[in-house]
Amino acid sequence: MYLLIPAAGSGKRMGSDRNKLLMPLLGKPLITWTLQAAKAAETIHWIGIIAQPHEWQDFRDVVNSLNLSRRVRFIEGGSTRQESVYRGLQGLPAVAEQVLIHDGARCLATPDLFNRCAQSVLTYPGLIAAVPVKDTIKVVSSTTQLVQSTPDRSQLWAAQTPQGFEVETLKKCHDEGMRQGWEVTDDAALFEHCNLPVHIVDGEETNLKVTTPMDLAIAEFILKRRMREQS
Numbered sequence: 001m002y003l004l005i006p007a008a009g010s011g012k013r014m015g016s017d018r019n020k021l022l023m024p025l026l027g028k029p030l031i032t033w034t035l036q037a038a039k040a041a042e043t044i045h046w047i048g049i050i051a052q053p054h055e056w057q058d059f060r061d062v063v064n065s066l067n068l069s070r071r072v073r074f075i076e077g078g079s080t081r082q083e084s085v086y087r088g089l090q091g092l093p094a095v096a097e098q099v100l101i102h103d104g105a106r107c108l109a110t111p112d113l114f115n116r117c118a119q120s121v122l123t124y125p126g127l128i129a130a131v132p133v134k135d136t137i138k139v140v141s142s143t144t145q146l147v148q149s150t151p152d153r154s155q156l157w158a159a160q161t162p163q164g165f166e167v168e169t170l171k172k173c174h175d176e177g178m179r180q181g182w183e184v185t186d187d188a189a190l191f192e193h194c195n196l197p198v199h200i201v202d203g204e205e206t207n208l209k210v211t212t213p214m215d216l217a218i219a220e221f222i223l224k225r226r227m228r229e230q231s
Contacts (some may be wrong), residue, residue, distance in 0.1 A: 001043045001118040002096045003162075004088040007031060007051040007059065007104040008077025019051070020210065021104045022058050026223055029062050030210060033107040033223070039068055041114035044100075050077045050088040082184055086174045092167060098122065099170070100162040101187055105210045108222055113204055114162060120201050121164030126191040128164075129203035130157040160203040163187055169196065 007021050021031040031049075038044045049059055049072060056074045063072045075091035077084040085101060092099060098121045102109065113129060120127050133156040139149045163186060173190040176182075184190055188198045206222050208215060 001121075002046045002048070002092055002099045002167075003038055003044050003114075004048045004050060004075075004085065004092070004099055004101045005031075005034065005038075005104045006077070006081050006084045006088065006101070007049050007055075008081075008084045019055055019058075022055070023216075025107065025210075025216065026220055029058075030107050031059065031104045032062050032066070034102070034104050034109065035062065035066055035068060037107075037109050037111050038102075038114060039066060039071075041111040041118070043115045043118035045071065046093065046096075047072045048075050048088050048091055049073070049104075050075045050084045050091075052077050080183075082174075082177070085187060086178075089167065089171050089174065096167050098164060099167050100164045102162040103209060106161055106207055107210060108204075108206050108208060108219060109160075109162070110204060110207075113207065117162040117164050117201050120199065121166075124164075124197070124199035125166045125169055126164070126188060126196055127199040127201050128186070128188045129160040129162055129201050129207065131160065131203045131205060131207075132156070133158050157200060158203075159186060159188065160207050160209075161186075164201075165191070 022029045025033060038047055051059055053076055063069055075088050078087055100117055117127065117129055133153055136153060137151055137156055138147045141148055165187060170187060173194045176194055177190050182193055191198050208218060210216055210219050
């Protein structure tokens with residue numbers, strides 16, 4: 001399976017002036033934990049890291065420390081996640097028929113989750129890892145800050161990554177998105193805009209996205225707990 005990791009973002013919400021994926025988590029760059037899980041997933045044999053060229057060497061140092069250099073390719077990122085994934089799709093080998101896309105900041109994803117998504121995308125043209133929403137969600141007016149409605153929680157799922165797709169179908173969705181001027185925060189939304197089905201694969205409660213310093217503290221707690229359980 002082919003895996004694309006968008007890694008061209010900044011660390012502004014982390015209060016940092018550098019890419020958050022290079023910030024330390026238990027003494028290792030955050031992306032190290034993502035790559036370790038991908039390395040341990042027997043279904044993943046090719047990884048594309050989508051990043052800005054001036055950061056390639058930093059990411060290459062991580063890749064070399066994990067003995068992954070033969071399996072990793074670097075692709076120049078764009079100004080948005082959507083543009084970065086588009087560029088990543090163009091950088092896939094011509095033989096790639098399916099692809100998983102995983103945010104590098106979701107550094108707690110397990111090899112099992114990668115494997116389950118990789119197996120499922122062989123059956124479904126589009127899928128996302130997701131978990132049922134636990135909280136009651138309110139739809140709020142952005143101008144008045146008044147609650148407008150309360151959606152049925154039983155139908156709400158929190159989207160995660162990996163997300164998996166047929167490569168040619170996703171390329172067509174990205175092309176259509178560019179023509180239509182769609183701005184989306186994940187690739188499944190492009191499938192939805194194109195009226196294509198997106199299947200749910202059960203995600204993991206611990207598969208949080210590290211965005212703020214509090215997220216980083218939670219990730220440290222989860223990793224330490226895993227280490228104790230494995231020792």
